[in-house]
């Protein structure tokens with residue numbers, strides 16, 4: 124029986140079922156334990172970054188090469204002749220996808236990956252489309268949470284920082300809504316979780332609460348997911364005041380359960396003090412490394428009937 | 431005077447859209463690109479209405495509204511009536527229901543949406559929550575209230 128992602132596009136977390144998510148997690152786990160260098164043998168994968176994103180690109184390209192595939196592509200669409208000649212994105216995608224077995228893309232416009240998938244003869248994997256979706260980030264987060272907790276069901280998580288503009292936390296909350304988790308949202312009022320995400324949680328009957336500080340919820344948490352509050356969104360005094368409130372240091376983790384892990388999509392600036400790095404709770408660097416395994420799993424699944 | 435014109439110009443064949451909320455008529459004309467058809471169109475704005483005080487009314491000659499078009503109309507004028515006229519008689523009264531999707535008619539209000547720069551037909555999924563119609567863009571996945579489309583086109 125072929126796996127549920129075989130020859131499918133991976134555009135939005137909302138397209139994936141609980142079974143799809145579990146398949147990716149199990150495959151990532153398997154590939155981390157026993158590396159496979161044959162799963163993309165003789166496969167060529169396009170890695171087309173219409174907008175630069177070094178971290179995501181290197182992670183995807185490492186994943187392809189670890190599985191024995193080869194990569195073609197570009198790292199900044201603005202520098203390509205495609206952009207200079209004014210070809211539509213749809214046409215560029217139609218041509219490039221006729222050369223390759225899978226198409227990984229990042230694009231500054233919302234919805235670019237969906238449009239690309241409609242013009243592609245091979246699976247399209249969305250590596251981020253504007254402020255919309257970044258499913259491989261969500262999958263690596265889910266894989267990491269599963270790896271550290273042994274399960275996804277029934278966990279208690281806190282999301283801290285910019286919950287309004289952070290697509291990472293939106294997609295993660297959407298995905299975890301399928302696993303009956305409980306959430307705390309800790310954010311300045313101006314950066315609160317948007318209504319449409321809260322409505323989706325309501326629709327799934329998911330329990331969530333707003334909390335005023337990290338300390339008051341730490342003892343209950345399995346996962347503390349930190350994000351950065353961007354300076355540009357506030358005036359200077361307001362920002363200085365806020366910053367301290369949404370900043371984590373080691374002393375705040377004293378009452379934590381032993382299994383609590385701190386995650387962050389990186390790069391961090393100063394919202395996680397470096398003294399947290401030495402605690403057993405820090406897991407953000409392993410999380411970044413897991414990005415390669417999650418992306419290996421995605422590529423392996425869309426290009427192999429069975430893995 | 432407009433009302434008078436409308437009364438005398440009976441329609442031989444075409445479609446009459448009546449009971450459009452006053453102020454929505456112009457938008458409907460644009461949305462359905464009626465003036466591009468080249469057919470004769472009679473338009474009445476702010477006509478007296480017993481039900482709502484004022485209404486807009488549109489008559490288009492030789493164009494027959496499909497049930498799908500009538501449903502799209504329902505988004506902007508849920509209480510409008512659509513009568514298909516054949517040989518001076520009402521051949522069919524179309525009932526309006528909110529459609530599942532609206533394709534190729536609306537511009538996405540999100541200026542960073544890929545549909546703003548690529549030559550592609552827009553597509554929105556329609557949902558209703560607490561009586562309010564909302565549309566979700568197939569591409570950027572953002573959801574908008576009906577009024578978000580008011581300023582466009």
Ligand SMILES: [Zn+2]
Pocket residue numbers: 234538539540543544545567568569570571572
């Ligand atoms: Zn859109």
